[in-house]
Amino acid sequence: MDTGTKISAIAHVTLIGWALFGGTFRSEPLPMAVQEVSVISAEEFAALTAQREAPAVAVAPGGLEAPDAPPPAPQLPEPVDEEPPRPDTVTPPEPDPEPQPAPIEAPPEPDVIEQPPVLAEPEPEVAVLPALPESQPRPADKIAPEPIAPPPPDAKPDDIETPAVSLDEGAETQREQQDQTAPKEATDQIVTEAEQGKDLSPQRSPRPRARPSRPQPTARPEVAETDTPSKPAPQDQAAINDALAEALGVAEEPAGPPLTGGEKDAMRLAVSRCWNVGSLSTDALQTIVVVGFSLNRDGTIVAGSLRMLDSSGGSAGAAKQAYEAARRAILRCGAKGYDLPADKYAHWKDIEITFNPERMRIK
Amino acid sequence: MMKLLTSLLVGLTLLSAPASAQTGPLRLELDQGIIEPMPFAVPNFVPDTPAAAQYAADISRVIAADLTGTGLFREIAPEAFISRVNSFEAPIQFADWKAINADALLTGAVNLSGNTLTVRFRVWDVFSGQELGNGLQFSGPTDGWRRMAHKVADQVYGRITGEGGYFDSRVAFVSESGPKDQRRKRLAIMDYDGANVQYLTDSAAIVLAPRFSPAGDRLLYTSYESGRPRIYLLDVGRVRKQELKTQDGTMSFSPRFSPDGRSIVYSLTQGGNTDLWKMDLASGQSVRLTNTPAIETAPSYSPDGSRIVFESDRSGQPQLYVMPANGGEATRISFGQGRYGTPVWSPRGDLIAFTKQNKGRFHIGVMRVDGSEERLLTASFLDEGPTWSPNGRVIMFTRETQGASGRSSLYSVDISGRNLRPVRTPDGGSDPSWGPLLN
Amino acid sequence: MNVLSKIAALGALALVTACTNNDPSALGGAGGAGALVPGSASDPRSPAYFQQAVGDRVLFAVDQSTLSPEAQTILQGQADWLLANTDYTATIEGHADEQGTREYNLALGARRANAAREFLISRGVAGNRLQTVSYGKERPIEICSTEECYSKNRRAVTVLTGSTAG
Numbered sequence: 030m031d032t033g034t035k036i037s038a039i040a041h042v043t044l045i046g047w048a049l050f051g052g053t054f055r056s057e058p059l060p061m062a063v064q065e066v067s068v069i070s071a072e073e074f075a076a077l078t079a080q081r082e083a084p085a086v087a088v089a090p091g092g093l094e095a096p097d098a099p100p101p102a103p104q105l106p107e108p109v110d111e112e113p114p115r116p117d118t119v120t121p122p123e124p125d126p127e128p129q130p131a132p133i134e135a136p137p138e139p140d141v142i143e144q145p146p147v148l149a150e151p152e153p154e155v156a157v158l159p160a161l162p163e164s165q166p167r168p169a170d171k172i173a174p175e176p177i178a179p180p181p182p183d184a185k186p187d188d189i190e191t192p193a194v195s196l197d198e199g200a201e202t203q204r205e206q207q208d209q210t211a212p213k214e215a216t217d218q219i220v221t222e223a224e225q226g227k228d229l230s231p232q233r234s235p236r237p238r239a240r241p242s243r244p245q246p247t248a249r250p251e252v253a254e255t256d257t258p259s260k261p262a263p264q265d266q267a268a269i270n271d272a273l274a275e276a277l278g279v280a281e282e283p284a285g286p287p288l289t290g291g292e293k294d295a296m297r298l299a300v301s302r303c304w305n306v307g308s309l310s311t312d313a314l315q316t317i318v319v320v321g322f323s324l325n326r327d328g329t330i331v332a333g334s335l336r337m338l339d340s341s342g343g344s345a346g347a348a349k350q351a352y353e354a355a356r357r358a359i360l361r362c363g364a365k366g367y368d369l370p371a372d373k374y375a376h377w378k379d380i381e382i383t384f385n386p387e388r389m390r391i392k
Numbered sequence: 393m394m395k396l397l398t399s400l401l402v403g404l405t406l407l408s409a410p411a412s413a414q415t416g417p418l419r420l421e422l423d424q425g426i427i428e429p430m431p432f433a434v435p436n437f438v439p440d441t442p443a444a445a446q447y448a449a450d451i452s453r454v455i456a457a458d459l460t461g462t463g464l465f466r467e468i469a470p471e472a473f474i475s476r477v478n479s480f481e482a483p484i485q486f487a488d489w490k491a492i493n494a495d496a497l498l499t500g501a502v503n504l505s506g507n508t509l510t511v512r513f514r515v516w517d518v519f520s521g522q523e524l525g526n527g528l529q530f531s532g533p534t535d536g537w538r539r540m541a542h543k544v545a546d547q548v549y550g551r552i553t554g555e556g557g558y559f560d561s562r563v564a565f566v567s568e569s570g571p572k573d574q575r576r577k578r579l580a581i582m583d584y585d586g587a588n589v590q591y592l593t594d595s596a597a598i599v600l601a602p603r604f605s606p607a608g609d610r611l612l613y614t615s616y617e618s619g620r621p622r623i624y625l626l627d628v629g630r631v632r633k634q635e636l637k638t639q640d641g642t643m644s645f646s647p648r649f650s651p652d653g654r655s656i657v658y659s660l661t662q663g664g665n666t667d668l669w670k671m672d673l674a675s676g677q678s679v680r681l682t683n684t685p686a687i688e689t690a691p692s693y694s695p696d697g698s699r700i701v702f703e704s705d706r707s708g709q710p711q712l713y714v715m716p717a718n719g720g721e722a723t724r725i726s727f728g729q730g731r732y733g734t735p736v737w738s739p740r741g742d743l744i745a746f747t748k749q750n751k752g753r754f755h756i757g758v759m760r761v762d763g764s765e766e767r768l769l770t771a772s773f774l775d776e777g778p779t780w781s782p783n784g785r786v787i788m789f790t791r792e793t794q795g796a797s798g799r800s801s802l803y804s805v806d807i808s809g810r811n812l813r814p815v816r817t818p819d820g821g822s823d824p825s826w827g828p829l830l831n
Numbered sequence: 832m833n834v835l836s837k838i839a840a841l842g843a844l845a846l847v848t849a850c851t852n853n854d855p856s857a858l859g860g861a862g863g864a865g866a867l868v869p870g871s872a873s874d875p876r877s878p879a880y881f882q883q884a885v886g887d888r889v890l891f892a893v894d895q896s897t898l899s900p901e902a903q904t905i906l907q908g909q910a911d912w913l914l915a916n917t918d919y920t921a922t923i924e925g926h927a928d929e930q931g932t933r934e935y936n937l938a939l940g941a942r943r944a945n946a947a948r949e950f951l952i953s954r955g956v957a958g959n960r961l962q963t964v965s966y967g968k969e970r971p972i973e974i975c976s977t978e979e980c981y982s983k984n985r986r987a988v989t990v991l992t993g994s995t996a997g
Binding site for chain 2: 894896929930931932933934935937938939941942943944945946949962963964965966969970971972973974975976
Binding site for chain 2: 220221222223224225288293296297300301302303304305306307308309310311312313321335346347349350351353356357358360361364376377378379380381382383384385386387388389
């Protein structure tokens with residue numbers, strides 16, 4: 030072989046290598062300096078905690094500056110601040126967009142024998158078809174018991190749907206102007222990239238038979254639905270409660286009939302709308318927690334009454350996360366008070382909810 | 393009043409509930425909830441001195457990006473804030489954060505003293521007004537500010553989700569540039585989020601498929617440096633490499649560490665046949681684990697080191713098999729249609745991620761270790777080579793686009809199939825290997 | 832690194848590319864290219880003749896490493912040439928198309944290279960003159976993503992690595 034060519038080639042390669050990369054290597058150790066991680070000292074922490082225990086809500090917080098962004102974020106007007114509302118029978122706010130907490134079926138996955146085994150495999154190739162295109166859910170970043178249609182463009186996301194109210198001088202009912210809110214758009218199951226589009230090819234190995242589906246927790250009376258639309262808004266409810274209490278002239282609980290299935294379902298749904306398990310660990314998603322709390326007559330939560338009564342299926346740590354998610358659900362959706370029949374206060378004064386995430390695990 | 397009547401009517405009609413004692417609590421069971429990113433707020437951390445202001449802002453942004461990037465959290469834009477946090481010690485105005493629907497709030501402060509940064513923070517559950525965990529602080533040199541931010545984000549993630557985070561970790565990968573038929577490949581390492589890319593080899597030789605050691609201090613990879621594929625062991629800190637010798641005339645590739653980091657399992661090709669072997673790193677001695685005329689490659693240890701999952705075409709096309717770590721009878725676990733490859737055991741041990749090729753499409757999927765509950769997470773022209781985040785929650789992989797201008801890049805996806813997103817790298821990227829959480 | 836040196840490097844790369852054939856493997860061992868004599872394709876003893884007239888590559892079906900009758904004809908020609916030109920040794924490079932995972936394709940390429948090598952040995956070429964290496968899907972010659980390109984990438988290429996008499 031031609032020595033000249035060899036030398037030339039070697040020189041070329043060396044030159045390229047040097048020119049391209051010679052200057053860029055770091056032969057020094059990567060910056061892996063171990064960084065001290067220290068917990069705040071007990072004294073420091075105590076000091077901080079002490080300060081933290083100052084009144085949490087000052088009426089006019091001294092240090093609070095006006096936000097520097099010119100348009101302050103629209104703050105939801107507290108219904109309490111409104112003048113005593115009159116029952117509005119024309120357009121009652123509809124708090125229940127989805128009256129049915131229909132149990133979600135496992136995604137339709139008919140088991141289909143694809144074809145006789147080509148090779149002498151022990152098992153036939155079995156595959157599961159994804160949902161057909163018509164029922165193809167479209168991806169959204171929220172998964173809810175039932176799909177929620179895209180919200181009106183101006184609505185800001187809120188778990189509690191509120192119709193837009195604009196200032197209208199001729200209106201009979203005076204209400205503060207408020208932004209329309211609507212629940213965020215949601216699908217009822219996770220749509221992975223692999224499930225999008227119209228790829229109908231079988232994509233899965235046979236999986237063990239799903240365990241037999243559990244009996245419906247409660248047979249829902251069909252009448253329940255007709256019940257819902259006539260519900261007064263929470264604030265109306267509060268007024269009714271007060272009126273009732275006054276009229277009856279008793280401080281003690283009226284012994285009303287027990288809650289109907291529909292009323293229980295409404296309450297269940299009210300909490301489930303805020304029960305977000307999207308940020309729970311897989312362990313916490315296998316933990317059932319029972320949370321107890323008490324309600325005031327107006328449906329608001331008695332401060333400090335929330336507690337975890339029981340947990341099962343996960344570690345203590347997982348139970349803590351599961352409880353925190355449940356607590357957030359109860360507090361968040363109950364921020365304006367739960368809508369429950371006032372005459373049955375004795376039946377819902379204390380509530381225990383079992384949060385079972387089993388069916389939320391593989392959505 | 394309508395309401396009362398209706399309720400009464402309903403109650404009478406259905407005779408639904410027995411007239412039980414009114415004294416017990418109302419018991420309900422919920423099995424339906426929602427799955428959506430949790431809204432959180434991260435007001436800029438409070439700088440103790442003006443000199444710390446830039447760090448405070450940057451750290452806050454990295455934390456927010458870490459959390460948002462998981463798909464489990466959604467940051468509330470600072471413009472929406474009602475309260476400002478001007479002091480780390482001041483009481484939190486929870487009503488202001490409730491009003492903007494923040495479920496969680498992160499407050500913090502940054503101190504700069506000489507070359508040392510100290511970050512203090514607290515995590516709050518807004519609706520209950522309670523602190524999640526205790527206040528904590530991290531200290532370190534200023535040039536490690538990103539790591540400090542990642543550490544804070546790991547804490548926040550852990551306190552809210554209940555599982556370990558993965559932000560303070562690194563990814564080894566192959567940086568790719570140039571056209572498809574002249575592609576230049578260099579071994580590189582970066583933070584999990586694509587920051588701080590450093591190159592460990594030049595592009596004179598093709599490099600493939602790096603794998604982190606369990607401790608994250610070494611890398612195994614395959615290089616054509618000698619003219620044929622050979623396995624190299626690289627000390628990450630010193631950027632010093634050594635070839636792991638195998639017999640002359642053979643090709644060795646597809647190396648993976650055992651969980652104790654003392655041995656590796658790899659593919660050795662003799663003649664046209666590829667089998668799995670195991671090498672003790674101290675002695676350099678290898679023993680054969682499989683002995684078939686089929687191709688056996690892409691092995692991966694179970695986290696307890698007792699089993700190996702690998703890819704073999706002994707049935708006619710590539711499928712996944714599990715065998716004892718010292719060899720022996722292998723059990724096929726993949727039975728769906730198509731070809732299965734590159735199985736990777738999850739750090740928790742309960743799942744196996746894999747590449748699936750079916751009807752001209754590639755998928756990244758997960759299945760249980762017995763092959764059940766297969767679930768495909770992605771679909772594209774070419775996806776391959778999954779690697780697990782240290783907490784087993786996220787999978788990073790290679791996605792290559794089609795055609796003459798096809799380009800290779802890194803993507804990540806949550807194991808639920810949500811939150812598919814590209815990982816930014818300076819050039820193209822392939823063959824990611826996610827390292828452990830740093831100390 | 833400054834811009835000038837980058838430009839210089841790129842220029843150098845272009846030069847190297849220009850003075851070798853287009854097969855990237857030649858970068859590693861430029862011996863074959865070094866033995867090229869211009870206009871020698873007509874010289875039956877030249878590597879150029881081997882490359883062009885005999886045919887230095889055989890193609891494979893999807894996922895396969897078996898030799899088609901056409902491939903066997905080409906390999907027979909290679910065997911004849913190697914038996915007549917005993918000064919040369921060769922490395923057989925196995926390749927795969929991009930439809931497959933990286934490591935599996937590496938093994939598949941090795942199978943293909945080995946199939947070609949076994950054939951040459953069966954026709955009398957000494958085994959110690961024939962090395963194999965696989966590039967898997969790392970070095971396609973055609974870069975489109977259709978079967979037209981894939982079929983050309985599923986190949987085993989016999990690269991003359993030098994004359995032992997050299």
